[in-house]
Amino acid sequence: MGIGPSAHGFSGKTRYLNIANNTAYLSELQAGKLAETIEELSLYDRFNEYIMTSLRTMWGTSLTKIESDFGKVFLTDTIKNIKPFIEKKWLENQSDQLVLTLDGKLFADHIASELFITEDDHLKY
Numbered sequence: 001m002g003i004g005p006s007a008h009g010f011s012g013k014t015r016y017l018n019i020a021n022n023t024a025y026l027s028e029l030q031a032g033k034l035a036e037t038i039e040e041l042s043l044y045d046r047f048n049e050y051i052m053t054s055l056r057t058m059w060g061t062s063l064t065k066i067e068s069d070f071g072k073v074f075l076t077d078t079i080k081n082i083k084p085f086i087e088k089k090w091l092e093n094q095s096d097q098l099v100l101t102l103d104g105k106l107f108a109d110h111i112a113s114e115l116f117i118t119e120d121d122h123l124k125y
Helices: 022-030 043-055 063-070 072-087 104-115 119-123
Strands: 007-012 015-017 034-038 091-094 097-100
Touching: 043 063, 043 104, 063 072, 072 091, 072 104, 097 104
Parallel strands: none
Antiparallel strands: 007 015, 015 034, 091 097
16 A cells, blocks of 8 residues: 555555655645546556565465466466576575565565566467
8 A cells, every 4th residue: 555645556456656746645635635546457467566566575476376366377477487586596485475585685676577477478378
């Protein structure tokens, strides 16, 4: 949840961002409005958002959730894409949870971006 000027939030299906200008933000709030822009996310955007946000938590990324929320193809791709990071010991699979190691935390953005899946990736199938 993002609260305040410039904050971003993610509901699982939409991403929103609050306007950055403090004065405008407060004026909108005083008028009873939320000063935000809402973006509907595609299945691929939701998956990538989940990877980016969950990987940075102490709980990690759930392979079970990937399969249930995004489907078997996303799970298969994720398992294939994590192999180099498991080998480098930057990522561990702990009971179906992908968790960054201490060294892996230094490369969190790189790892996340390598796990992202686009529609173009799936057009190859």
